[in-house]
Amino acid sequence: MRTWKLFAVPVLAAAFFSNTSPAPAQISVNIGVAPVCPYGYYDFAPYNCAPYGYYGPEWFTGGVFIGAGPWFHGHHDFYGHVDNHFDPNHGYHGAFPNRGEHADAHLMQHHAENFHGGDFRDGRGHEGRPR
Template identity: 65%
Template structure:
């Protein structure tokens, strides 16, 4: 065979494979889902379990509604709120947790947190700040 015929045959075969090859497109979908319904908010680390009363300070609430932490956070830029990390399971807390969907008890409403003393600040995105007492 002549080199031109070999080149032509190779070109036809390569073109056939190029036309027949399926196109691939990168498909990335991130579905975080809705924030869990927790009476006093939730921990800002996965699996975002409900946090007990007293974990978050009053600045985490707007008109009595938890403004969020973790991927659902909707607070202002440069937000830092106080937490009492003694109520975090990674710091040894083994007490009761509210169930998802449970309502806050009236005696534990956010308006009754005048004795709250956080020992840490957090930005709601997993970053802890300095200790505060």
Template identity: 60%
Template structure:
């Protein structure tokens, strides 16, 4: 290779290296806002629609207050609580769901345990006989119709 070709090649190579885009660290900020205000909690997946009375078992409530799900979950580490997934639209439920801030309705029969972050696991106890203290249901019945 001639001296001029070599110098031209070197100059072009140096220009390419110097003009390469600078790598920068991306900073992503996600503001999820406040938890949804729902009478008996909200599903643990986006768009975090209100869950009907009967989806969450009593272990999801502390002093009558929902312990949260999804990004707002504030239950204990290793927590798995019972849900009745017959009320879940991901399992085919197409009935009414309360709107945010609306009054409650329902009935509970646990058939799955979840951790508040969308994972299914073992609650470490049987859901049989769990009842929401102070709630008698009323209003609309469970999946499949009215009482």
């Protein structure tokens, strides 16, 4: 009887693991809601808030940022101006607004006249020129 007990556990374990069929792979990516940033957020992870002056006026509709990265809401061929002086990947080390902070209405009112960017981005993380 003792010999039977020694073999029963490994046999049952082998039977259990051999009968399991592989489940089909399921991939679920939940990016959550877009960051709430007063002047938009960068189009690359970790999607930190961009400072005033990074995005040109064409990135805003009625004062609301059209999005970037996974939350981009512009048309497929969209390219907008950015000022890479405010990009941390290009050496910017200045102040950043906090998530949930409100935009300065006076700055946004004069945004088009004060913007000085010359580079283009497509909202999906690509630099370049409009096609």
